[in-house]
Amino acid sequence: VQLVESGGGLVQSGGSLRLSCACSGFTFSRYDMSWYRRAPGKERELVARIDSTGFTEYVDSVKGRFTISRDNAKNTLYLQMSSLKPEDTAVYYCMARGVIDFWGQGTQVTVSS
Secondary structure (H helix, E strand, O other): OEEEEEOOEEEEOOOOEEEEEEEEOOOHHHOEEEEEEEOOOOOOEEEEEEOOOOOEEEOHHHOOOEEEEEEOOOOEEEEEEOOOOHHHOEEEEEEEEOOOOEEOOOEEEEEEO
């Protein structure tokens, strides 16, 4: 099983980034998928989730700015982030929730003010 995040980087406040999570080794289309983040000195936080039907949920702090999506044909999860703020700075992780949860290694997002 592999979950490989990409797309992180340094961006100015108000900018945009698109994270990707390429998945393999499990039946991607059947799994609920999530993006989490961990900011320095803070606990890990659920940012957004999308279930196998396409239903989505977001933490209040990113509603209207972030969009989670999935491409089951490509076994890839996405997080489109817009209007980024310095408080969005964190390591972002994708997670596949099932009988066993699978995690990626994370990608750093840094938003400068």
